[in-house]
Amino acid sequence: MTDSQRTLTVGLLGLGVVGSGVVQLLRDHAEEIAGRVGARLVVGPVVVRDPDKPREVAAELTTDLSAVVGAEGVDIVVEVMGGIDPARGLLADALAAGQSVVTANKELIATHGAELLAAAQERSVRLEYEAAVAGAIPIIKPMRESLAGDRVRKVLGILNGTTNYILTRMTEEGADLDPVLAEAQDLGYAEKPDPSADVDGHDAAAKAAILASLAFDAEVTRDQVFTEGIRGVTATDIANAERMGYVIKLLGIAEETEGPSGERQIGVRVHPAWVPAEHPLASVREAFNAIFVEAEGAGELMFYGRGAGSLPTASAVVGDVVTAARAHLAGEELPRVAISRKPIRPMDESIVQYYVLLDVVDRAGVLATVAATFGDNDVSIKSVWQEGSDDHAQLLLVTHAAREGNVQACVAALEGLSEVRRVASLMRVEGREV
Numbered sequence: 063m064t065d066s067q068r069t070l071t072v073g074l075l076g077l078g079v080v081g082s083g084v085v086q087l088l089r090d091h092a093e094e095i096a097g098r099v100g101a102r103l104v105v106g107p108v109v110v111r112d113p114d115k116p117r118e119v120a121a122e123l124t125t126d127l128s129a130v131v132g133a134e135g136v137d138i139v140v141e142v143m144g145g146i147d148p149a150r151g152l153l154a155d156a157l158a159a160g161q162s163v164v165t166a167n168k169e170l171i172a173t174h175g176a177e178l179l180a181a182a183q184e185r186s187v188r189l190e191y192e193a194a195v196a197g198a199i200p201i202i203k204p205m206r207e208s209l210a211g212d213r214v215r216k217v218l219g220i221l222n223g224t225t226n227y228i229l230t231r232m233t234e235e236g237a238d239l240d241p242v243l244a245e246a247q248d249l250g251y252a253e254k255p256d257p258s259a260d261v262d263g264h265d266a267a268a269k270a271a272i273l274a275s276l277a278f279d280a281e282v283t284r285d286q287v288f289t290e291g292i293r294g295v296t297a298t299d300i301a302n303a304e305r306m307g308y309v310i311k312l313l314g315i316a317e318e319t320e321g322p323s324g325e326r327q328i329g330v331r332v333h334p335a336w337v338p339a340e341h342p343l344a345s346v347r348e349a350f351n352a353i354f355v356e357a358e359g360a361g362e363l364m365f366y367g368r369g370a371g372s373l374p375t376a377s378a379v380v381g382d383v384v385t386a387a388r389a390h391l392a393g394e395e396l397p398r399v400a401i402s403r404k405p406i407r408p409m410d411e412s413i414v415q416y417y418v419l420l421d422v423v424d425r426a427g428v429l430a431t432v433a434a435t436f437g438d439n440d441v442s443i444k445s446v447w448q449e450g451s452d453d454h455a456q457l458l459l460v461t462h463a464a465r466e467g468n469v470q471a472c473v474a475a476l477e478g479l480s481e482v483r484r485v486a487s488l489m490r491v492e493g494r495e496v
């Protein structure tokens with residue numbers, strides 16, 4: 063049989079936003095893909111919940127999972143149904159049956175990725191998940207392959223398009239969160255009625271866990287990621303940041319640092335942060351995603367593009383299908399990848415710079431009391447501004463880099479002072495010191 067006559071069959075689990083794009087690209091780009099793989103990739107059975115629903119693309123629909131999972135004649139399984147169950151068991155079964163698997167499921171990979179990768183290695187088949195982090199942006203393969211000879215130190219990512227869209231609108235219109243969130247929901251960027259997966263940082267946290275695992279050859283799961291969303295960000299915070307040359311972004315941050323006894327530790331966190339206006343991440347607007355990587359040899363790298371959407375996400379999925387198909391044809395043995403058990407640094411041990419906004423009573427000696435409270439907690443103040451008077455006096459403080467646990471203790475102490483009406487805002491600052 064010549065290469066052009068060979069076919070490989072791709073079965074799908076799911077035909078929603080991403081699945082429809084995958085079928086469309088596999089069909090529209092069939093000739094180019096056949097040339098690149100050395101075989102034709104044919105769309106086989108597609109499992110859905112409701113076969114009577116109107117569809118964007120035609121396909122051989124079924125509700126029978128066994129038509130794809132473990133099915134004779136289905137070489138590659140594309141999982142684009144989402145969620146942990148039943149996807150976890152289905153993918154384990156497919157891998158055990160010797161099928162290569164491509165998935166866009168960040169939730170699944172961020173919680174059970176190590177177990178599924180082990181199952182893939184056991185059968186020497188592929189488990190690919192480029193679309194699970196930042197949609198169309200190639201970041202998994204660059205981290206795993208192109209940077210394999212380097213040592214990654216830190217990864218900073220704008221990993222959620224919805225929150226980046228919301229923060230962009232708030233910044234450019236001086237608006238507060240609620241009206242912009244409602245607009246994002248109307249435009250279909252944020253889920254209705256519950257936008258928490260995006261707004262509370264859960265989606266970004268799953269992606270940060272996957273990036274940390276890859277960057278540091280470790281097993282980092284979603285529940286190990288410190289997560290804080292954007293609900294607390296106000297128009298006042300954005301204006302304060304802007305005055306000092308910063309932009310507020312929801313960042314996923316993964317870094318490897320030295321622990322108290324010199325051991326390597328991994329820190330992974332998702333939270334809103336002040337980013338210097340001249341940093342490449344500051345100019346990432348609207349629903350775009352970007353990942354900034356700092357590596358020992360390569361230096362600084364930035365990956366930018368669309369983090370979601372039917373065809374952008376499908377582009378990454380189909381790229382993975384091509385990888386799996388080539389490996390299938392080559393019959394290659396997969397090398398064992400060493401996964402380390404590096405400890406996760408507790409959030410309290412992170413060293414971060416902070417912006418603190420306090421509503422205070424306007425009387426003599428307030429600043430001295432506040433400054434003493436910072437000093438008592440080993441947090442050094444870099445700059446202070448006082449604004450307003452009478453009922454609306456505010457103190458805006460920026461600290462030097464300090465231990466997270468000390469800042470939190472300081473904030474608790476500030477809240478107990480009669481001079482402080484409330485801690486109006488508290489946000490971490492990334493990049494150079496203010």
Ligand SMILES: NC(=O)c1ccc[n+]([C@@H]2O[C@H](COP(=O)([O-])OP(=O)(O)OC[C@H]3O[C@@H](n4cnc5c(N)ncnc54)[C@H](OP(=O)(O)O)[C@@H]3O)[C@@H](O)[C@H]2O)c1
Binds near residue numbers: 141143168370372375
């Ligand atoms: N949407 C994006 O832009 C994007 C970007 C990156 C990653 N992802 C990831 O890609 C995956 C798919 O997302 P999506 O937006 O395409 O989802 P979606 O539009 O909701 O589509 C899900 C599909 O899976 C099918 N399905 C769900 N549960 C099933 C079950 N138990 N049995 C059989 N079929 C089932 C659904 O069937 P019915 O059609 O019959 O309901 C539907 O066709 C998720 O893991 C998501 O996180 C999405």
